[in-house]
Amino acid sequence: MHMEMHKCKNKLFFYLLLLSPALFSMPVHSEESYKPIISILIDDLGYKFKEDTRALALPGPVAYAILPHGPHTEKISQLAFKKGKDILLHLPMQAEVMDKNEFLGPGALTLNMTRKDFLKTLNINIHAVPNLIGINNHMGSLLTQHPGHMQWLMDSMKKNGQFYVDSLTSDNSVAARLAKENNVPYLTRDIFLDHKQGSKNVRAQFKELIKTAKRNGSALGIGHPHASTIQVLSELLQDVEQYGVKLVSIKSLIHKPTTGKKYAQNRNQGTSAASAGM
């Protein structure tokens, strides 16, 4: 009897083995969990109240990067927080092309700063944007190429438990590499949604974002609170899953273990953005 049962068990095991390739090839999860993911970050908030509040009304877990000393910085941060949105400090950093630097605004970090000045300015900026969880660069095509200054930034971010999003305004940015070396969670921009404004361009860039997500598993798009950008996004994000992707918060993108690989793969996509100086 005992022997018989043992045999029977063996038989069962044998059949299970035969079945197992079929079992493994069957989708274990629903198709839903395999959707490529996208995340959207809207930069340059804090200066135009009407445009900014329209941007804050975008559906889903869109993140917002707020400039530190705009007339509406505090109010917009509070509104974003109330809506449960992720908030980043949009940190002005020196650009390569000198005349672009007039758009830097107050609180800019520049190459001629001492470590002390740099950290003091950074700290004031951080305190100007309530409830921030991360930082990304506004302009910065010059400063992000300098490992010394980027190390000062990483020191501060490590201490404050923030993550870094490299807007990748220069192909030679070392920010992501330094973030990685310092164990600061980081992400790099894949697509600028509106380096050329207008609905047609934004739609084309959004398509690129989806293509990138399908190729790499995830993609980050950065836009600005221009009327055409917000109008197109509010339409496309209503039912984004029809394009075969899922909109997730910037945090969920950052914690993807593929981030480091993504950085290396996408370094060449920043060229147009670099010339646009965004």
Ligand SMILES: [Zn+2]
């Ligand atoms: Zn910006």
